[in-house]
């Protein structure tokens with residue numbers, strides 16, 4: 414029997430749009446549980462009204478609390494700036510609603526812990542927007558590693574580098590607001606730290622060096638009044654995994670020329686894997702060939718053999734896109750609501766990722782290794 418799942422969305426910016434599109438396309442794939450777009454909230458009422466008209470929400474509001482009080486809403490999707498995630502999530506959980514929240518979950522791991530404990534107490538389903546992990550080829554990479562296809566793992570090199578903050582004229586914004594947490598290490602680092610955990614398991618120790626390259630920025634676009642920057646632009650980490658191997662991780666939002674270098678290399682005794690989000694329908698696999706002269710990486714191209722690619726397209730190599738990853742995330746969230754089994758990354762996993770972000774700040778400040 415078809416069951417309706419009322420959706421309330423908070424925020425209508427970059428991620429608000431991505432969530433709205435994902436909920437809409439999830440409605441065309443999901444079976445028994447059908448998402449229905451009930452209401453959208455944004456502190457900017459005009460933006461909320463426009464979003465309601467564009468994406469097909471039944472109503473809009475400039476007060477996110479209206480969504481919490483709305484009995485037709487079962488799920489809250491949170492895409493506001495980081496410093497609002499906790500207040501909005503905790504209110505939704507207290508009202509017994511399922512919560513899908515953007516990353517990073519919270520400004521620090523103490524607040525993230527409160528959030529995951531509140532979710533456990535509420536007995537509802539949570540998920541956090543680490544959409545890149547939903548790439549079918551990352552699942553394949555995880556399986557290849559787990560099945561020993563590249564031998565014993567000897568190292569990890571991970572990076573999330575973009576260049577959207579490189580110009581000193583990029584104005585101050587919520588991304589630089591220390592009350593929302595750290596800088597690049599939280600914004601981008603949380604993605605690659607999450608991927609490192611997804612592929613290789615827990616990190617037990619790390620050493621980090623954080624750098625603020627652009628020391629001040631215009632208070633707002635075009636302003637000559639400058640405001641100092643207190644968060645990091647670049648984080649360089651050395652990490653040790655519980656499984657015994659070690660690696661390097663970099664988060665960098667001033668990496669000139671790089672638009673979406675979210676990538677990794679995993680090396681093993683019998684092979685290696687290379688991935689880069691800029692070509693995310695491809696995974697490079699190296700395995701030693703009997704004939705030395707034929708050694709080399711080969712490209713695995715995404716296709717219906719890598720579920721759930723086939724939901725979007727029956728033909729291999731035709732490629733899925735960024736918003737499809739968000740749809741996969743939302744579909745898994747709906748499945749979890751149906752089955753009660755966590756699809757993740759849930760609030761607990763996001764708390765574990767946040768602990769690594771906090772440990773990076775501490776390590777850099779104290780110039781020392783930090784154990785988790």
Ligand SMILES: NC(=O)c1ccc[n+]([C@@H]2O[C@H](COP(=O)([O-])OP(=O)(O)OC[C@H]3O[C@@H](n4cnc5c(N)ncnc54)[C@H](O)[C@@H]3O)[C@@H](O)[C@H]2O)c1
Nearest residue numbers: 424425426427428429455456457492493495515516517542
């Ligand atoms: N998963 C990803 O790939 C990804 C990518 C970008 C951003 N994000 C995350 O998504 C969140 C939002 O980022 P964005 O790029 O969409 O930001 P954005 O600035 O484009 O949009 C934020 C929106 O929230 C609204 N807003 C601000 N304060 C609010 C409040 N108190 N209540 C309701 N609405 C409020 C703003 O008016 C705006 O519409 C952040 O946590 C960010 O880290 C995730």
